[in-house]
Amino acid sequence: MAVPGNINSAGTKYYKFGGITLDSGQFLGPITLAYETYGRLNPQKTNVILIEHAFSGDAHAGGPGGWWQEMIGPGKAFDTDHYYVICSNVIGGCQGSTGPSSLDPQTGKPYAVDFPLITIADMVRAQKELIDHLGVHRLLAVAGGSMGGMLALQWVSSYPQIVKSAIPIATTLKHSPQQIAFNEVGRQAIMADPAWNGGAYYGREKPERGLAVARMIGHITYMSDKSMEEKFSRRLKDNGPNFKFSNDFEVEGYLKYKGDSFVKRFDANSYLYLSKAIDHFDLADNRSLPGNSEAAIRFLILAFSSDWLYPLYQSQEMVRHLRRKQADVTSLEIKSSYGHDAFLLEVEEQTRVIRSFIDKTYHGYRVVDEYEI
Amino acid sequence: MKYKYRFDHEVISRIVEPGAKVLDLGCGTGELLFLLARRNKARVEGIELDDAAIYACVEKGLSVIHRDIDSGLAEYSDQSFDYVILNQSMQEVKRADLVIDEALRVGKKVIVGFPNFAHYLARLQIFFLGRTPVTPSLPFKWYDTPNLHFLSISDFWDYTREKRLQVLAVHYLREAGEVRVLPNLFARAALFVLTRQKTN
Numbered sequence: 001m002a003v004p005g006n007i008n009s010a011g012t013k014y015y016k017f018g019g020i021t022l023d024s025g026q027f028l029g030p031i032t033l034a035y036e037t038y039g040r041l042n043p044q045k046t047n048v049i050l051i052e053h054a055f056s057g058d059a060h061a062g063g064p065g066g067w068w069q070e071m072i073g074p075g076k077a078f079d080t081d082h083y084y085v086i087c088s089n090v091i092g093g094c095q096g097s098t099g100p101s102s103l104d105p106q107t108g109k110p111y112a113v114d115f116p117l118i119t120i121a122d123m124v125r126a127q128k129e130l131i132d133h134l135g136v137h138r139l140l141a142v143a144g145g146s147m148g149g150m151l152a153l154q155w156v157s158s159y160p161q162i163v164k165s166a167i168p169i170a171t172t173l174k175h176s177p178q179q180i181a182f183n184e185v186g187r188q189a190i191m192a193d194p195a196w197n198g199g200a201y202y203g204r205e206k207p208e209r210g211l212a213v214a215r216m217i218g219h220i221t222y223m224s225d226k227s228m229e230e231k232f233s234r235r236l237k238d239n240g241p242n243f244k245f246s247n248d249f250e251v252e253g254y255l256k257y258k259g260d261s262f263v264k265r266f267d268a269n270s271y272l273y274l275s276k277a278i279d280h281f282d283l284a285d286n287r288s289l290p291g292n293s294e295a296a297i298r299f300l301i302l303a304f305s306s307d308w309l310y311p312l313y314q315s316q317e318m319v320r321h322l323r324r325k326q327a328d329v330t331s332l333e334i335k336s337s338y339g340h341d342a343f344l345l346e347v348e349e350q351t352r353v354i355r356s357f358i359d360k361t362y363h364g365y366r367v368v369d370e371y372e373i
Numbered sequence: 374m375k376y377k378y379r380f381d382h383e384v385i386s387r388i389v390e391p392g393a394k395v396l397d398l399g400c401g402t403g404e405l406l407f408l409l410a411r412r413n414k415a416r417v418e419g420i421e422l423d424d425a426a427i428y429a430c431v432e433k434g435l436s437v438i439h440r441d442i443d444s445g446l447a448e449y450s451d452q453s454f455d456y457v458i459l460n461q462s463m464q465e466v467k468r469a470d471l472v473i474d475e476a477l478r479v480g481k482k483v484i485v486g487f488p489n490f491a492h493y494l495a496r497l498q499i500f501f502l503g504r505t506p507v508t509p510s511l512p513f514k515w516y517d518t519p520n521l522h523f524l525s526i527s528d529f530w531d532y533t534r535e536k537r538l539q540v541l542a543v544h545y546l547r548e549a550g551e552v553r554v555l556p557n558l559f560a561r562a563a564l565f566v567l568t569r570q571k572t573n
Contacts (some may be wrong), residue, residue, distance in 0.1 A: 298436070319438055324448040328418075330436045332427050353431045360434035 007038045007073045007080050009063045014096060015133055022123050026116040030105065034059040034089040035128050038072055039080030041136070049078050049358065050127070051087040052144030052151035054343075055218075055274055056129040058095035061087035067106030070347040077151045077351040083115050083140065083358070088130055090123040090151070092274050094267035101202060101267045105345040112269060113199035120147075120281045124154045129150035131162075141358050145308065145343030147274070150281050155286045162348055165352060165361045169302040170343040172314035173321060174282040178308065182210035183223055183275040186214030189270045199269050211268040212259030219258050224339030284321065301331040302350060304342035330357065380549045381460065381486055382408050384564055388484065388542070389413050393455040396420070398442045398476060399462025402428035405459075420429070422485045443467045445555045459465045460486035460564075477569050491525030493558050502528065509548070510561040526557040529565060542566040 005263040012034050019029015038058045041048065048341045051061050053067065062072030062085065064276055068224055073078040078085050091241070092115070099117035107114075131139070139162055142152040149171025156166050172179075193210025200208060221335065223231075232251040258275045267325055284290055303315035319331045336342040379383050382405045389395060393415045397406050400419030403426070405454065409415040418436040421427055430437040437488075457480030464487050466472045476483045488510035495506035503513045514521065525531075526545065534542050544564040545556035552560040 041566075283477060300431075316440070319440075320448045323438070326450075326451075328436050328455075330427075330431060331439045332424060332431070333439050335424060349428075352428050356432045356434065358430075 005074045005081070008040060009036060009038050009061050010108065012036050012059050012096060015130050017129050020122065020129065020173075021115055022122045023119045024117055026194065028091065028098070028116055028118070028122075031091060031098045031126055031129070032096070033091070033098075033100070033126055036060060036087050037134075038062045038085040038087075039083055041084040041134075041372040045136055046140050047083045047362070049076065049083045049085045050131070050139050050142045050152075050155070051085060052142065052148035054144070055144040055278065056262070057148070059087050059089040059091070059097075061085075068342065071351065071354075075355040076346075078143070078358075079355065082362075086131070086134065086136075087156050088127045090274070091126045092118045092123065092270060092277060094270040095265075099267065100199070100261070100269035100273055110202040110328065112117075112202065113272075113322040115143075115269070115273060117276065119272060119277050120150050120154045123152060123156055123277070124158050126153075127155075129161060130290060137162065139163045139312065140362055141165045141167055143354070144171075144339065145169035146171055150278065153283055153289070153331055155341075156295075156297055157283055160290040160297065163295075163297055165298040165300070165357070167300045167302070167357070168318070169350070170307050170310045170340055171302055171318075172310055173284040173318050175279050176314070180219060180279045182309070183279055184223075185351070186217050187272050187275060189213040189217070189268050190271060193204055193268075196268060199272075201268070203329075206263065207268045208260075211263045211266065211271060214255075214268075214271060215266075216255040216259045221309040222340045224308065224337055226306060226337040227339055227341070230337070274355070284317075287324065289325060289327075291329065296328065296359055298328045298357070299330065300353065301329065302343070302353070303333050304336040304340070305333055305336065305347065306337050307340045307342060309340040315351070374489070375532045377404060379404070381546055381562060381564060383458065384413055384456065384546065385409070385484060385486075386399050386550075387562075388566060389415055389456055389459060392416070394453070394456060396449070396454045396480065397455045397460070398472065399459065400426075400435075400437060400463065401431065401462075402426045403433045403435045403437065405460060406430070406435050407433045413534050418420070419476070442472055443556070445471075446475045446479050450455050451478055454480045456480055456482050456484055456485045458486075460484065461489055461494075462564075463533065464522045464524065467521065467532055470532075472482070473567075477567065481568065483567045485567060486566060487524060488520075489526050489560050490523040491527065491557050492561055496558075529563065533565070533567065538549060538566070539570045539572050540565055540568045541568055550563045 014032050016032045021027050055066050060066050063066040074081045092099045094101050100111045104111045142155045144152045149168035152166045152168045156163050190210040194205035195205045196207035231237050234252045237253050242341050303312050322329045336346050338345045391414050395415045395417045395439050399417040399422050400406050406417040406419050410417045422441050451506045457476040471500050494508045498506040543558035545552040
């Protein structure tokens with residue numbers, strides 16, 4: 001039995017396995033996946049929630065310092081008193097899982113750009129190996145924001161018989177040209193840095209300037225005009241303008257800080273691989289997602305009013321697409337001024353709907369038995 | 374939280390067959406859908422524009438899509454529901470005729486419920502006070518009403534004839550019962566059960 005009030009985390013663990021054949025036909029292996037678990041698996045193994053992280057996220061979602069710590073834990077949106085929560089990292093990344101900075105067993109050196117191109121479906125395929133290893137055969141819910149939402153949708157597409165419900169947040173069935181364009185500017189910033197050196201920079205100077213610029217562009221798209229106004233307005237740093245092209249405004253200092261801290265924890269080649277995988281993700285065709293006759297999967301689709309990177313129309317299109325397939329869909333556009341970052345920040349609103357949605361999926365209407373008729 | 378009894382919900386619950394597939398357009402906080410899901414074992418879903426109402430629906434375990442019913446039901450296939458319900462929401466949409474058309478396309482039967490503008494209390498206020506009526510079923514002032522259309526029971530009967538809609542049943546409602554005499558004068562609200570007239 002789970003100990004109520006305790007998140008029951010053992011920290012980040014690593015699962016090593018032989019490998020998988022990728023969408024490209026290439027074999028990738030051996031593979032290591034970083035993951036964390038919270039709460040306890042019930043004897044029937046029916047209480048599993050899989051959390052998917054966004055582009056630069058990692059396996060450390062819950063507990064102190066976790067990127068979704070406000071959402072995962074006892075009594076929270078993903079309630080570890082009742083559910084067994086798994087957060088898995090992705091292949092292609094650089095946070096403990098196999099990616100371009102890992103050693104290529106053929107050469108004994110980091111893969112760099114010899115790492116095969118991967119897709120969102122490949123990431124899910126690797127996670128399926130982890131789920132099997134953990135003895136889990138059914139996922140009560142798969143949830144995530146941004147790229148994490150794509151992974152949740154991909155789980156539905158790849159393994160419809162395993163997934164009972166999906167919670168894609170602030171995401172899309174496919175990137176628009178505008179979203180691809182922002183990613184391409186990030187990639188070009190990295191590749192324009194002389195230190196990138198065709199991807200072969202391991203063990204020498206890293207393309208930190210390029211990666212920092214890529215991250216700065218990212219942060220602009222994660223905020224909204226209003227959240228930037230509220231956070232920085234036109235406030236000047238310390239001594240005001242010095243007319244030397246240094247950081248005069250607070251917003252400039254913020255972006256520089258975000259860029260500089262990002263390069264310490266993220267690999268530039270992973271940026272290239274993961275952003276390409278996101279750009280190529282496309283489940284908007286007629287076959288990718290199952291119809292209700294094939295699998296009775298519940299969907300909770302959340303979006304945020306001020307998110308201009310993943311605008312409301314993309315979630316609305318997702319709802320229409322799933323509804324056309326007679327899927328069981330609930331959607332909510334949450335009012336927020338935080339822009340795309342809202343999926344990390346709007347805890348109270350998301351908690352209200354996610355908790356009830358998961359409880360209904362688990363118990364049926366039992367959850368509302370206190371309503372007397 | 375307990376279910377709040379409403380006579381119009383009671384009547385709809387008596388109309389809907391057990392296990393029916395129901396779509397509620399403008400389902401609000403989901404009381405009716407919840408009643409139909411629990412008591413009638415209906416397979417229910419809703420569409421609602423107000424985000425605060427959607428939180429309440431999800432907390433009841435209901436599946437609801439956040440959108441404006443004026444934008445149509447294009448991705449809902451023809452005759453895919455046993456009932457489409459427009460209860461107290463038709464008078465708030467921009468184009469009631471188009472919404473009813475869509476409801477009739479998607480649903481085999483449509484239940485339309487609306488407040489009766491020709492109720493005698495409303496008539497008295499217009500006639501003797503010369504003012505826009507405020508009554509229990511039309512509780513708003515002229516400046517804050519969500520209602521875009523004001524219609525009477527006779528108006529809606531005219532509409533069904535004009536559009537050649539088959540009226541399967543009508544219920545004229547007062548607070549906790551049905552009105553048998555002079556409904557356009559004494560009913561606060563009406564519930565029409567409609568279907569498209571069979572051609573040929």
